[in-house]
Amino acid sequence: MNTILIAALVCGVIALVSGLVIGVASKLFAVPSDPRVDLVIGLLPGANCGGCGKAGCADFAKSVVAGENPPNKCPVSSAEQISAIAHALGIEAGSSFKQVAVVLCGGDLNQARQHTLYNGVYDCVSAAMVAGGPKSCSYGCFGMGSCARSCPFGAIEIINNLAVVHPEVCVGCGTCVATCPRHLIKLVPAEAKVHIFCSSPLKGPEKKKVCSVPCLGCRKCVKAGAEGQFTVEGVKVSVNYDTGENGLPGEDVVAAAGCPTGCLMTVAKHLETEYAELAEAKKETENGRK
Amino acid sequence: MAANKPIPPKPLSFPGGIHPAKDGKSLTEKKAVVAAPLFDRYVVQISQNVGAPPKLVVKVGDAVKKGDLLAEASGFVSVPLHAPTSGVISAVGDAPGPMGTLVPAVYLDADGRDEWTANRMAPLDWRTAEPAELKNRVRDAGIVGMGGAAFPTHVKLSPPPDKKIDTVILNGAECEPYLTADHRLMLEQPEKVLVGAAVMARALGVENIFIGVEKNKPDAIDKLNELAGKYGVKVVGLKVQYPQGSEKQLIYALTGRCVPEGGLPMDAGCVVQNVATAAAVCDAVESGVPLIERITTVTGTPLAAPGNFLVRIGTPVIRLVELAGGVTEEPRKLILGGPMMGFAQRSFEVPVAKNSSGVLLLAASEIVQYDSAGCMRCGMCLRGCPMHLSPGPLSMLIENEKFDLAAQNHVMDCLECGACAYACPAHRPLVQHMRRAKAEIRKRAKK
Structure with missing residues (x-):
């Protein structure tokens, strides 16, 4: 019985300490990320086909947020999806045709x-x-x-x-x-x-x-x-x-x-x-x- | 193994390789070379050399004489092209090419007079001529590697100054099954071959000249030996093993040197030329004849009278088949070159090029249609590969499109000799895999 208690206690303490360390580290070393990129990734099709010339949808989302590419550069998205992205970012959608x-x-x-x-x-x-x-x-x-x-x-x-x-x-x-x-x-x-x-x-x-x-x-x-x-x-x-x-x-x-x-x-x-x-x-x- | 350091005694062979049990040479090896008659139409492909294609200088309707320039060299790695006979240019357009696609070509309708041009090059005395003069003559005569690669010969004779060349090697191995054109050349015109070798040695300023001949041609070795002393050429009999005629294998067999990975023969201090190229060099220097004809083996069991023919560049293959007595049996496959490294053709209209050493017809009974199976790791391809590669595992990488891993495993060193595919009991199309990977890796490197 005692052994089980000690084991549970040790594990509990380790969990607590590492949880604390991770918690502190996540606050201290946090990399500021643009929430808009995640938003755009969510709106893109996520096929990572490379049709836009970028490495994948995440890469393309970054370039759209940075203003390097208009949203209609994505050949896969329909006109509604593109206008949704443009609306979310508050930019021009640009004309797109499938x-x-x-x-x-x-x-x-x-x-x-x-x-x-x-x-x-x-x-x-x-x-x-x-x-x-x-x-x-x-x-x-x-x-x-x-x-x-x-x-x-x-x-x-x-x-x-x-x-x-x-x-x-x-x-x-x-x-x-x-x-x-x-x-x-x-x-x-x-x-x-x-x-x-x-x-x-x-x-x-x-x-x-x-x-x-x-x-x-x-x-x-x-x-x-x-x-x-x-x-x-x-x-x-x-x-x-x-x-x-x-x-x-x-x-x-x-x-x-x-x-x-x-x-x-x-x-x-x-x-x-x-x-x-x-x-x-x-x-x-x-x-x-x- | 350090380069440029001969290891005595010479290996006279190389590790790996195969020997096809039925090499088909008996069909034509006793047939003396017959000059083909003049045909009424020649189709001269414009690009017949590795490197930049030459620039056309004639137009439709022009009358040309034999040896007149059809196209001029368009750069350093490029050679001019000459009219094979006198006649009129009837068309400039597409013709079936050796790779199945259409390639630009000049159609020359012969007038039957076969007159030489007035601007024929003057004969040179090669014993006194300057090396630069000889190199220029080789280029002006439009000479390329006639063993199959079609690499401009003058480029090989002009190594960069930091590369020290000390040996000229003539390739008389003719390791491809069925082909006997080089064999007959060495037997019937040994003097030309030896003079050509001496000319190239003079152009390069080297003394050491070898001719490597496989031992299955003892008559050619004897014939060359009779005259070789006069030109300071050493004739060496080599083990009968395919691909003995490949540059790197030949250099190893004759000198014990290894060409470094990704390197050229010049990195091992050698220049390798085919014997047919040497004969063409001799013609160009001694009589001012440009490269407009070559000896080609027309062979295969479907033919009534297979043989070796002296044919003009641009002769459609169908004419050669007629010349060889026509077919007695329906041919199923036409191959330009030898059976190991030659290319299957789509059409009998394809013309003979400067590098066509053979025309091979195969009957339906000689062709086995098989389905390739999975690799069983038996290792036959490893034993066959003359470049110490592992074709089986490489083919599996390539099947899965792992081209970067294939490159790490030296697929670029593959000669495409076909020894692995010949040896493979599972009939895997190994060479095709290698070729695809090489093309893909080259494409990616360009990007």
Whole structure:
């Protein structure tokens, strides 16, 4: 009994003394911290994606409080979140528009020809170093998912060897843009629903040899759309994302243009309908075989 | 081991390495070099050297003669490019490159006359010429390392003044399976090789010249030995072990010196050149011929008549396949270079470059498709690595993207020789991992 008492007493005294020391030390050596930084950290998404160019959300919060960055530098936060931060700090929010990533290639396994068998490292960056990977098109998506693995939000899905971005999940941090060895991923305004899903600068017939959904450079879309909605560089046509007075091309342009290959399409189509169906059908046949 | 201190007796080999049981050399080693006929079109890639790509000096529609300048050197680490034959420049644009991407190239339509240019360089007497004169000639002839690296030769011949060079080494090892171009060169034109070696030794002001040849080419060793005394060259037979032809391994085998980590052969007092480069140097000096043709082995079991050919730079590979009798069996893989370090190609339209020592076709039956498994820590890769690295553990670090740890474990010293991947019973793509890590580390260092 006595032993237990002594032990309890000793522990109690140690606890008391160290508690006192810690208490005094916390008062004596306190580092003054800006409560506003903690406030901003609380309002930021906390994904630490690095899309703002800072090391993480805490680092970005410090720079916002210090006035180095406006709150809208955070590509992930919605307009409401940004205005909340601006309101809390009593500063201008700055105009912000949401951006999302889009993979400008439509060549999945059914569309783009496979040139070689590839059994190396299953990673786009590695594949790019071996004769440009297995796909015949030297400008297309590898579909090996380096971007999907790098995405901190899980917004990229690989469907039938083609990377597609789910725009409702994507926050536009730009991590995938830096990862893609073919530079196929672009940050575009979230309102842009129509894209030309081809990034190859080759001439039409060359592309036609290797893929069934290339941009042939026929410019039907340029004629169908309003002025300034598309830009033409050599053979390659792309949507002009610097919105002019005519805005971005809508779904009506897709219908009016009648793109001969179908590489001018909506994000929804790129993501789901035909491709997903094909993938589903393929899976079923595979299951059937088993 | 202190650098610059020879350790007798010479090791004549190196620790590590592998020897493929079936080296495929018997397909072509007895075939004498045949000069390829003139084709109607040549595709000359503009950038055929390590360093700055040369600057184009011709335009579409220009008529050029054989040996005329197509592009001029654009810096110190750069060499000019010459027309392989006489004809008209029909286009300047993209052509399939060796890495699967499109590269800028000059399309030359031959006129069939094959006339030499009027501004052909005058022959030099190398025994009396100044070293600087010889170096300039080597540069003006557009000579690069013809073993595969395509490093401008004149740069190797101009070491910084603080580096003391005392040995010139010619690489006649030809350790790559299947390739026999250097073997035939040494056998048929030993004089050219030896003169080239002597020219480079004179340009560097050194007396000590070695030619390292693997012992599986006894006829070439005998042939060189007959003439070597005249030029003060020592011919040394080396153990048959891949990668004996790698600079650092060759220096160790012949001199016992080690090139320090991250260093160049010049840090061990050596300059290493391929025998084909030496022959090109001899041509440039003795007859003023720029580097417009080379000996290339066109081989593989699918070919009807594999052989060694003297081909112009810019010949599309498809022409060489036709020259070698066409295919009797559907080829599944085309490799430019040897099977160990060569690059698989996407297209038969890819042209021969200054560093293309071989064109290899493999049939479907020769290619094994395998799935790589996890590392089983057997250590075969450690035994195979000529650089004393641990490829297996390194590959695991790289798989997990721990590039800084990989750098600490000397991944940058990797030669990419492929000995580890050849030895690996789990078929791990080790070289590809190393290449990715090296590219990634270089990218980060640049930032």
